[in-house]
Amino acid sequence: MTAEATPSPVGKPVGGRTGSPAPAGPSAARGPRVRGTAYPRYVAGKLGGAAVSLLAVLVTSFFLFRLIPGDPVKFMTGGRQVSAQQLAAYRREFGLDLPLWQQFTDYCGKALTGDLGTSYQFRAPVMDKISEALPNTLLLTGTAFVLYTAIGVVLGTRAAWRHGGLGDRLNTGLALTLYSIPSFWLGLLLIIVFSVGVGPVPGLFPTGGMESGGEEGFAYVLDVAHHLVLPVVTLVAVEYGQTLLVTRSALLDEMGGDYLTTARAKGLRDDLVRRRHAVPNALLPTMTLVFINLGRTVAGVILVETVFSWPGLGGLFYQALSVPDLPLVQGLFFVFAAAVIVMNTLADLIYPLLDPRVGR
Amino acid sequence: MDTHDQFGLRGTVLRIFAVAGAAALTLTVGQLTPLGPSPQRAEAKDDKQVLTVAVSQSVDSLSPFLASRLVSTSIHRLMYEYLTNYDPKDNHAIPGLATKWEPSADKLTWTYTIRDNSKWSDGKQATAEDAAWTFNTMMTDEGAATANGSFVANFKKVTAPSPTKLVIELKKPQATMAALDVPIVPKHVWEKVDDFSKFNNDKKFPIVGNGPFVLTAYKADSYVRLKPNKSFWRGAPKFDELVFKYYKDGDAAVAALQKGEVSFVSGLTPAQAAALKSQQDVTVNDAPGRRFYALATNPGAQAKNGKKFGDGHESLKNPKVRRALFAAVDRGTVIDKVFQGHAVEGEGYIPPRFSPYFWKPAESRRISYDPAEAARLLDEAGYKKNGDGKRVGKNGKPITYRILCHATDPPDKAVGKYLQEWWGKLGIGVSLDCRDNVSDPWLAGEYDLAFDGWSVNPDPDFVLSIHTCAALPATPKDIGATDNFICDKKYDELYDQQLAEYDATKRAEIVKRMESRLYDTGYMNVMAYPNAVEAYRSDQIASITKMPEAAGNIYGQDGYWSWWSATPAADGESSGGSNQTGVIIGIVAGVVILAGLGAFFAMRRRATAEDRE
Numbered sequence: 006m007t008a009e010a011t012p013s014p015v016g017k018p019v020g021g022r023t024g025s026p027a028p029a030g031p032s033a034a035r036g037p038r039v040r041g042t043a044y045p046r047y048v049a050g051k052l053g054g055a056a057v058s059l060l061a062v063l064v065t066s067f068f069l070f071r072l073i074p075g076d077p078v079k080f081m082t083g084g085r086q087v088s089a090q091q092l093a094a095y096r097r098e099f100g101l102d103l104p105l106w107q108q109f110t111d112y113c114g115k116a117l118t119g120d121l122g123t124s125y126q127f128r129a130p131v132m133d134k135i136s137e138a139l140p141n142t143l144l145l146t147g148t149a150f151v152l153y154t155a156i157g158v159v160l161g162t163r164a165a166w167r168h169g170g171l172g173d174r175l176n177t178g179l180a181l182t183l184y185s186i187p188s189f190w191l192g193l194l195l196i197i198v199f200s201v202g203v204g205p206v207p208g209l210f211p212t213g214g215m216e217s218g219g220e221e222g223f224a225y226v227l228d229v230a231h232h233l234v235l236p237v238v239t240l241v242a243v244e245y246g247q248t249l250l251v252t253r254s255a256l257l258d259e260m261g262g263d264y265l266t267t268a269r270a271k272g273l274r275d276d277l278v279r280r281r282h283a284v285p286n287a288l289l290p291t292m293t294l295v296f297i298n299l300g301r302t303v304a305g306v307i308l309v310e311t312v313f314s315w316p317g318l319g320g321l322f323y324q325a326l327s328v329p330d331l332p333l334v335q336g337l338f339f340v341f342a343a344a345v346i347v348m349n350t351l352a353d354l355i356y357p358l359l360d361p362r363v364g365r
Numbered sequence: 366m367d368t369h370d371q372f373g374l375r376g377t378v379l380r381i382f383a384v385a386g387a388a389a390l391t392l393t394v395g396q397l398t399p400l401g402p403s404p405q406r407a408e409a410k411d412d413k414q415v416l417t418v419a420v421s422q423s424v425d426s427l428s429p430f431l432a433s434r435l436v437s438t439s440i441h442r443l444m445y446e447y448l449t450n451y452d453p454k455d456n457h458a459i460p461g462l463a464t465k466w467e468p469s470a471d472k473l474t475w476t477y478t479i480r481d482n483s484k485w486s487d488g489k490q491a492t493a494e495d496a497a498w499t500f501n502t503m504m505t506d507e508g509a510a511t512a513n514g515s516f517v518a519n520f521k522k523v524t525a526p527s528p529t530k531l532v533i534e535l536k537k538p539q540a541t542m543a544a545l546d547v548p549i550v551p552k553h554v555w556e557k558v559d560d561f562s563k564f565n566n567d568k569k570f571p572i573v574g575n576g577p578f579v580l581t582a583y584k585a586d587s588y589v590r591l592k593p594n595k596s597f598w599r600g601a602p603k604f605d606e607l608v609f610k611y612y613k614d615g616d617a618a619v620a621a622l623q624k625g626e627v628s629f630v631s632g633l634t635p636a637q638a639a640a641l642k643s644q645q646d647v648t649v650n651d652a653p654g655r656r657f658y659a660l661a662t663n664p665g666a667q668a669k670n671g672k673k674f675g676d677g678h679e680s681l682k683n684p685k686v687r688r689a690l691f692a693a694v695d696r697g698t699v700i701d702k703v704f705q706g707h708a709v710e711g712e713g714y715i716p717p718r719f720s721p722y723f724w725k726p727a728e729s730r731r732i733s734y735d736p737a738e739a740a741r742l743l744d745e746a747g748y749k750k751n752g753d754g755k756r757v758g759k760n761g762k763p764i765t766y767r768i769l770c771h772a773t774d775p776p777d778k779a780v781g782k783y784l785q786e787w788w789g790k791l792g793i794g795v796s797l798d799c800r801d802n803v804s805d806p807w808l809a810g811e812y813d814l815a816f817d818g819w820s821v822n823p824d825p826d827f828v829l830s831i832h833t834c835a836a837l838p839a840t841p842k843d844i845g846a847t848d849n850f851i852c853d854k855k856y857d858e859l860y861d862q863q864l865a866e867y868d869a870t871k872r873a874e875i876v877k878r879m880e881s882r883l884y885d886t887g888y889m890n891v892m893a894y895p896n897a898v899e900a901y902r903s904d905q906i907a908s909i910t911k912m913p914e915a916a917g918n919i920y921g922q923d924g925y926w927s928w929w930s931a932t933p934a935a936d937g938e939s940s941g942g943s944n945q946t947g948v949i950i951g952i953v954a955g956v957v958i959l960a961g962l963g964a965f966f967a968m969r970r971r972a973t974a975e976d977r978e
Binding site for chain 2: 076078090091092094098123126127128129134137138189193196197200201202208211212213214215216218219310311312313314316320321324327328329
């Protein structure tokens with residue numbers, strides 16, 4: 006099987022098998038043992054593809070957002086008396102007086118050096134605005150990611166192993182219900198119940214924001230953790246179901262495998278068969294989902310960030326779009342897309358280590 | 366079987382994670398319960414009285430030369446003194462950094478006396494030199510003119526002959542010289558700035574100022590913290606700290622108010638106001654607003670060079686048609702149904718809270734809701750119904766007006782639906798064109814009618830100026846300051862007269878004649894003056910100055926009166942019961958978690974033992 010012929014797990018967010026045949030037995034399950042020159046070639050191909058994708062994103066982000074109706078200078082000066090000289094100065098300042106091709110080459114040239122331009126509305130470098138908000142988003146979505154992935158995998162595994170039982174039905178039903186709840190609605194509900202307090206339930210958590218302000222040292226860490234609880238719970242509740250369902254489905258596919266019967270026949274305990282043999286072989290679809298979710302963490306979650314007033318990239322993107330603040334929109338779009346590309350590439354590079362047939 | 370491989374290393378890692386998780390959870394639960402400080406207590410720690418205001422708008426810049434958003438300019442009002450201020454009782458100009466001001470006989474030179482008891486927060490004296498430097502910088506540096514350039518457009522020369530004397534020479538008379546809403550900055554700090562177009566004044570704290578508050582900390586979209594300026598010449602504010610805290614979602618902000626996490630919330634919807642009215646310790650302030658909400662026609666877009674552009678409907682140039690359309694608008698229904706009573710029916714151009722300039726039409730001239738009269742006027746104007754009951758234009762096609770509306774503004778859409786019904790009965794179609802960004806079609810004149818609205822300042826010059834011919838764009842490609850391309854010579858004459866009239870009473874009379882002219886020409890139909898609906902915790906704020914004092918608003922005042930005057934209430938009234946329950950629930954939660962972990966470890970232990978066997 007060539008690398009090209011191997012169905013890439015990337016881009017399959019949910020559902021069953023990746024097209025690979027069942028492994029021959031437990032020894033194959035642990036993978037990697039990368040062989041000869043195939044893997045370096047595979048790596049080079051994936052990295053090349055990623056570089057091309059990044060370039061495509063750079064180009065797309067420049068032209069795509071120029072389709073948004075609206076002259077930024079008109080928007081910036083709307084409602085204010087401005088002289089023709091001032092208007093010209095604005096256009097000069099933001100390079101809008103240059104021909105489109107020149108704006109594009111300037112943009113690409115600067116982007117390669119890490120300069121994504123200056124925000125129209127904040128009069129600050131786009132990279133500064135992104136650097137301000139990125140850690141906040143990563144803290145929120147990263148924490149949620151770790152939790153919902155762990156919960157999803159553990160519950161998904163258990164649901165599949167005892168499929169058809171009451172636990173499975175309850176687990177799957179709850180996961181599907183929470184997965185279909187709009188995150189902003191759940192967030193508001195949690196604020197009302199656990200922030201404001203309803204009946205005997207006291208208001209335990211802050212209603213929004215990332216910090217009270219004015220705290221330092223360990224008190225600051227605790228303060229942020231306190232603010233983190235409800236948005237993380239919201240995200241975990243809404244997101245864990247997807248991981249659960251994918252894990253469950255992948256594991257169900259594996260469960261008919263002969264190698265599991267062999268393992269049982271050898272007298273291995275059921276729990277051991279599940280954890281040592283079945284789960285590792287069913288991990289590929291879950292890994293795909295994990296990396297896709299990992300890429301998405303950078304983009305943040307606009308609605309949850311809005312409901313909990315979390316000062317992250319999601320809110321920044323919304324503000325940038327509403328102006329439209331072209332440099333900020335372009336910069337954010339590039340960072341979001343780059344995160345997904347990098348994570349997908351990383352997933353591609355890791356697959357052969359999990360399943361030797363990939364990249365052979 | 367290698368039991369060490371199976372459970373040794375992995376088991377240890379699992380246990381470490383489990384213990385760490387348990388510790389974190391227990392710690393968090395401890396933190397969540399009022400065993401640690403509750404949110405309310407957190408704000409009041411060290412016995413500090415903190416006034417927390419919920420805001421949603423991002424600060425665009427903390428540089429007074431760049432900032433134009435309401436939240437930023439409101440904060441600048443607190444940080445820096447302006448030459449003058451507005452009386453909270455009736456909005457008339459009163460001393461700020463200047464103690465008095467007077468024009469020369471030829472009306473072209475204004476002399477301000479700068480107070481000698483205003484100090485910058487770093488201890489230096491605030492002088493006329495600072496004011497002169499601020500204005501001169503705006504007059505000479507494009508970047509520094511970004512936000513307030515229009516205030517100095519008519520300035521010829523600004524000098525400071527002495528530390529307490531500021532002289533401004535004008536190109537032509539200007540009656541608004543006591544309404545220069547420009548923050549005066551300390552020269553010794555700002556003269557070090559290289560590029561005013563990029564300096565955002567948000568890196569070094571505290572920021573040197575001479576207003577009632579000193580900005581001590583800022584984190585984008587999280588908070589703005591200000592401390593009282595103890596040496597403020599008018600007297601220091603009474604709260605120990607003022608915090609603007611970010612709530613991007615209105616319902617979350619209301620929840621924060623209900624909980625007591627914030628002291629004040631503005632911009633409430635009718636539903637939120639109704640919910641808060643029944644809440645203990647919360648006072649809802651439903652105050653007459655400073656905005657007008659109008660329906661404006663496109664009278665035909667034009668530039669100063671005489672070139673016509675845009676595609677406004679030709680029929681709207683006919684005054685009878687405009688009058689007919691406005692006679693078919695039931696303003697009472699707009700107030701009752703759309704604003705649910707949180708607005709006052711509109712009449713003249715300037716809201717009644719600005720009493721010196723408020724004008725309303727005599728009953729005989731008033732355009733009341735009268736569909737029959739509207740139909741008659743349309744017939745008279747030559748726009749009769751065809752066989753299908755549709756009014757047709759000169760080209761024989763049925764008339765359908767495009768109405769530009771703000772997609773994010775619920776009243777626009779609701780009123781639009783009513784217009785479809787009311788005007789539909791007249792035989793006129795309505796197509797709502799709702800957008801996030803209405804600037805482009807508006808500036809290009811590509812609309813027939815538009816929902817319009819402005820906040821009015823105590824000095825009405827700006828909202829009057831946007832209807833002068835001078836506000837039109839120079840050419841169709843340029844951007845003007847016009848609102849709806851209105852250009853009426855008689856209106857312009859009156860505008861020039863009021864700007865040159867230094868007698869306040871006489872000027873107010875001219876302004877009223879301008880409003881009358883605007884009403885008669887019928888380009889604008891002011892439908893409502895929406896109220897400012899806001900709420901505050903009465904167990905945190907004992908008293909606060911409204912503007913106007915009798916029954917005005919709190920947020921977004923012209924001046925620093927609300928936050929400067931706010932007096933803390935006696936504390937400790939609101940959270941006692943909740944604390945007790947919180948402690949109990951916190952302890953129970955902690956116990957449940959620990960018991961769960963204990964059971965988990967016991968089961969793991971048993972499984973390991975079984976495997977060993």
